[in-house]
Each structure stands twice: as C-alpha cells, then as structure tokens.
Amino acid sequence: MSNTERIIRLKTILDRTGLSRSTIYRKIAEGTFPSQVKISIHGAGWHESAINRWIADPARYREEEPAEMSGHQPLEPICVRVNDAARMIGVGRTKLYELIATGEVEAVKIGTATRVTTASLHELVEAAAARVRDKPQILLHYSDDLRACAIGP
8 A cells, every 4th residue: 555545434435425324335235336444343444546436437436356357257146036036037026936836946945035046047048048949930921912921931
C-alpha cells in the first residue's frame, strides 16, 4: 500500500456516494461496489482509491477480476432455491413442482429448505433440446396465388 492510500470509513462512504448503508452492502454482495478491508477486530473500511474508481464510473464498476486473471473459475451452485430454479428455466413454481413430482427434476431437502439441483435442470433442458432436434421439421410451401400449399422438405 502506498503512502497516499487511505482507508476511509462507512460514514465517509455514505457522504461521498449518496447511497444508503443497505444499498452499499447489497452492491458489495453483487460485486458492483468495492469490498471492505479489515482494519481491526471490529473495524473495517475501504481503500479510498477503490471508492474513487467506483464514483468515477459506478455503472461499469466490477469488484471481481476476470477468471483468467485470478486463476479461479467462477463456481456454479450445486443447488438453488425453487424460485431461482423456476426463473433459470423459464417456468413458474407450479410447473417446477410438477416436474419435481414426476421425477424430471431432482430436489433435495436441506433442513427445512427445498433446493433443486442445477445438474437436473441442465439435464431437463438438454433432453428438451434433443426432443426438438429429433422432431421432423414440417415446412409449408405456398404457391404464388396462396390457394394451394405443399407439405414437405
């Protein structure tokens, strides 16, 4: 850390950004705001340079460095909440629960929480795509006068 690098506290961040405390912590979790640095057992702050970068261009700020630069691949979750699983495959919760009941999608209980395995979501989508690929295509060929048509390739 250079001599000019300063650590600034939350009150200063709130004043400089105009964001609320909860918004700052939500943005940190999303990776769209600089992370805190621990300065004591109960204290944390932010590098002033990181905050200045965020203020200069908040819409483009990303905390994570690209995977190839960090040497880490982003992790895909093993399980997701039912609402998130439904959103991932573009169906409603009721339809997802039907897919779980028929065994097309695998769900697990962790304590009282129901989670859907992402592997089963991938398998469901791949199976649906395979059915579409294997289905014969029907093309309609219309004549110029629009009174007759032929079915075929």
